Amino acid sequence: MIDPLSVSAVVAFLGAVGAGMANEYGRRLNEAVGGMVARVAGREVTAPGGQADREAVARVLVAEARRDPGQARLLGSLMSGLPDHRTAEGPAPQSLRAPARFFTDRKDALTLLRGEAARKADGRPRVAVVFGPPGIGSSEVAAYFGAQEAHRYPDGTLYADLRGASAGTAPTASVLLRDFLLKLHVAAEHIPPATEDRAACFRTLLGSRRLLVVLDHAQSAAQVRPLISGAPGVFTIVVAARPLTGLDAVPVPVGPLADRDARLLLGELVSKQTLAAARATLPAVLERCAGSPFALRAMAPYLAAPVPVPVADVATTDGNPVRSVAEELYRQLSPESARVYRMASLRPWPALAAAPVAVAAGVSEQEAARTLAELAERQLLEELPDARYRFRPAVRAHALEAAAREDGLARCAAAVARAVEYYVRLAVRADFAALRERPHVDPLFDELGPGEYEDEGAAIATLTAELGNLVESVLAAEEFGDFATACRGTEALWAVQLKAGRHEAVLPALRAGARAAEQRFPGTEMAGRMHTQLAFALMETPSCYGEAERELEAAAEAEERAGHLRGQATVIESLGLLRLRQWRFAAALESFDAAGRLLDGIAATDRDARHLPRARALLERHRGRALRGLGRFAPARQRLAVALEFFRAPDTAEPYNEARVLTDQAETERDAGDYTAALRLVDEAAAILGGQKATAHLDSLDLIRRECLAGQA
Structure with missing residues (x-):
């Protein structure tokens, strides 16, 4: 209220x-x-x-x-x-994939799930953990239950894949909550930054809904606990390789299919007639597959082949049906396809596309596209909705073994380096196109120039679509000791961090970039840039302000050692912005003044001199904000007027920044009690932003307008 x-x-x-x-x-x-x-x-x-x-x-x-x-x-x-998140409207989310066409057995597992779903509400969360080894079909059980019981959940389904790429990149609860809130039609600009606040918003939205949540490939209880709702109409199914210690949930084990059910599944996949014709090899196939639905699906096409798979070739090798069948399928590949299979597995890329795989494997893009489709057809890859692919973890483990055995460390390392270079060059050109006015540290930006995109939005879309792979490329570069490339790739994530708001998603790369800079470029402009970029991401979460300040201190030290005045000024300015968020307006003003003095020390012949007018205009705007917070309205007006003059001048015009300064002026007049002047400035800013999709800024203007009307009442 x-x-x-x-x-x-x-x-x-x-x-x-x-x-x-x-x-x-x-x-x-x-x-x-x-x-x-x-x-x-x-x-x-x-x-x-x-x-x-x-x-x-x-x-x-x-x-x-x-x-x-x-x-x-x-x-x-x-x-x-x-914002009132409870009023979010839109179609019911349906993010759980459709189950496989043919599904056999699993009656016991489904009975347990239906029992928990139908349990009388008693205040306890409805939670079940479906668990079993890789390839056993645990995820399929959840998908099948969701399809069969859809009538129970008229408000939709939410699905999240919790597996990560490299160590430390599994999506956090905070990231998953953001994704769920977006699917529940909460505007991105209204999603809280802190995990506990996102969880509270999520629980509020789910309070009266009947909805199914599936958390696939969970690693730990801590990862899923913030995503569990006690709402009586919400059922959360967690899928894992084992029971999760510390999570109160109904255990739903999924084991191997019995021979009878395995035969039934094969009969549905290839027909009963084909199964009868392959009776000589069937026992060996069943033995190798060991009741694994994945293995049975992968081997089914060979039962229908004109020349059946020899019995000797399908004997069980090590008791691991996924690895055993992957080895059998690998033997059927041509040498060229086998090489693509191995080279694509060398890093846990979240999504495989033809172009980077071609670069890594040393084949044409057309050949890579054909091979990826073939590998998916043979069940060695999973096809993603965006026409890209990914490995199942157990299959990738086999491909890595084959690469180590047949290619050796040097060739594998070279293939990874080629893929990393592909992604970094893509990121550099897209980042440049998305933020053309930004000064760059790494010379590759000037060498490549901006990519050919229709507009800034298209460049951001490319960076967002490839973000998982771009982060993985930075981690790979750091792991291989290529610290310069790790820094270059991190610098190229600024646009997607700033304009797409993907701060949490890029954090693993930002931390890697800061570590790499200290290894390769200590006390340099690059080290300053890496620490500053990391600090900006940390500043998005109030609980991380202390860490952000430490990163800014490290950045300031590096820029000072490098003798880079503009870099020092940027760091001190960033510290001032942090102080504004903390309501420390006097300290913020001191920081902005200190940054201004540093800019004054840059000579006209310095390479950074061309950036000075804009940098000074931004500082004037920030000074005006700090002065307004201090209640010093007259000097605040003067500072903001200087900034406005720069951003609306014909040769330096930036409409968006012009609107931001007008908004600052409106807030100053509102705080000073001149509501008429404030409303006029609000209208000016709104007119500039009318043709832009600046929803958050327009919301700010609407808030100021309401405040002024209340003040006039």
Whole structure:
């Protein structure tokens, strides 16, 4: 309930403000609240970090609201500006894949799942863990249950694959919650940055829904626990290779198919007549497949072949049906296809496409495309919805063994290096096209130039689509000791980090880039860039502010050792932006002034001199924001006027930044009490942004408009 005279309501509002800084709208709301608190308290108050701090700030605000009806209206207007996630609308999500056409047995597993689904609601979460070894069909059981019991879940299904590529890249609960909230039609700019706040939003949305959640390839209880809802209509199925210690859930074991059921499955796949004709080799096939549905599906085509697979070739080798069948299928490949199979497996690429596989394997792109399709047909690869492919982990393990045996370390390393170079060059050109005005450190940007994309959005779309592979390429470069390439690939992730908001997804690469820079480029501009880029990602989450500050300190030290004044200024400016989020407006102003002094030290002949006018204009804007937070409205107006003049001048015009400065000016007039001037500036900014998809910024303008109308009332 929005009640500016209720301490508990204001405490909840302050908590939501701190949790909502995932976008410009949230950050502007946070600054507006910080400025209000400073004016009411008569002094600067650091942004509250816990419940006790929020209660103290809330009591100050409520006391003033009770004394001044105008203050009560303004506070109420701010409180009404929070997005209401519960009103998200849209079609029911249906992200669980369709089950296989032929499905045999599993009656016991399905009975257990149906029992948990139909259990009378008693306050306990509905959770089951379906588990079994690779290739046994645990995921298929969940998919089949979802299809058969769809009537129970009119509000849809949510599916997430929890396996990662390299170590440490499995999606975190925070990343998975973001994906689920997007599927539930929460706008990206309204998703909170902190995991616990995302979990709270998720639980709120699921409170009255009847929905199935499937968490596939789970690694641990900790990974899935924040995703489990106690809502009576929600059933969560966790799929894992083993029971998950520490997770209270109904255990649903999935074991090998009995011979009878294995024969039934083969009969459905190849027909009963074909099965009868292959009776001489059938026992050996059943022995090798050992009740694994994956293995049976992979071997089924050979039973229908004109020349049946010799019995001697299908004898069980090591008791692992997936590896055994993968070896048999591998023997059937041509030498060229076998090489593609091996070279594609050398890194756990999230998605395999023809072009990078061709580069790694040293074949034409057409040959790579043909071979990938063949490998998928033979069940050695899984086909993804976007016409790309991926390995099953157990099959990839076999391919790696074959590569080590037949290619050797040197050739494998060279193939990985070629694939990494492909992805890094793609990222460099797309990043350049998405942010042409950004100064670059690595010379490859100038060497390659921007890629040929229709617009910035198309370049961002490419980076987003390939993000998993781009992150993996950075990790591979670091692992192989190619630290320069790791830094280059990390630098090329800035656009997708900044404009697509994929901060969490790029964090493993950003950390790798910072480590690589300290190995290869300590005390240089590159080290400064890597630490700064990592700090910006950490600044998106309030709980990471301390780590972000440490990264900025490391960046400042590197830039100072390099004698790079513009880099030092950027780091100090970034520290000022962090201070704004903490409501430390005086400290922020000091940082911006210090950054300005560093820019003043850059000579006209310096290579960075051409960037100075824009850098100074941005600093003027930030100074204006800090001064507004301090209640010093006259100098704030002066600083913002200088910034506005730059961003609307014909030869330096940037409409988006012009609108941002106009918004800053509107907030300054609102805080100063000149609501008429503020509304005029809001209209100016809105007119500029009308043709752009700047939803978060338009939301900010709408909030300011409501506040001004409340102030005029």
